[in-house]
Amino acid sequence: MPDIDKKTVLTRITFLELAERLNYALPVPSGVRLAMMRASDIPLHFYRYLYAQVGKDYNWWSRASLSDEKLAEYVHSDDTEIHVLYVNGSPAGFCELSTKGLPEHVELVYFGLIADFHGRGLSRFFLNEALSAAWLHEPQKIKLQTCSLDSPKALQLYQRMGFSAIGWREEEVPLLNGEA
Structure with a gap:
């Protein structure tokens, strides 16, 4: 497990929500075979792999050093x-949905692609599929947050897909292994 360094960095966290389902007719990227599958009772080592690979360039730190027991509380929750x-x-990426806020909202907690799959036109398709999975729960809205340490294209993608910024805050976050 990566160590959390004592150094911190100031980041801007933007809160977004999508209040209505927008039906995009997005073409499936050509030249590849794609599947999005729900990972019921995901093995923790596989979750850690996905989390580390997707988040390594963006300082994803909050679950990086959790014990297996604490991580299981999150990822194996109903x-x-x-x-x-x-x-x-x-495996090219993953998303994590939280339904704790139902019936009001579903939260897209984590979303991203492994770096090897960037630049292939997959992000918009994958996000659309993730949102479709969230809408299956019939929430009033979908919420997510992104920060200035995420991909510079993340906020633009969310807004192109219909999300509206509803607020922001600045926060000091720990650096993962001293890098951001």
């Missing part, structure tokens, strides 16, 4: 869904 995107049979 209120949590993990969906994994596979490209040509390889």
Whole structure:
């Protein structure tokens, strides 16, 4: 497990919500075989792999050093869904949904692609599929947050997909292994 450094960095966290389902007719990216599968009772080592690979360039730290017991409380909760995107049979990314806020909202807690799969036109398709999974719970809205340490394209993607910024705050977050 990575160590959390004592150094911190100031980040801007933006809170977004999507209050209505927008039906996009997004084409499936061509030239690849895609599958998004719900990972029921995901093995913790596989979750840690996905979390580390997707988040390593963006200082994802909050679950990096959790014990297995604490991590299992989150990912094996009845209120949590993990969906994994596979490209040509390889795991390419994941999303995590929290249904704790139902019936008001579902939260997209984590979403992202492994760096090897960036630049292939998959993000918008994958996000649309993640949102479809969230809407299956019939919430009034979908919430998420992103920060200035995430991909510079993340906020733009969320807004293009219909999310509106509803607030923000600045926060000092620990650096993972001294890097941001």
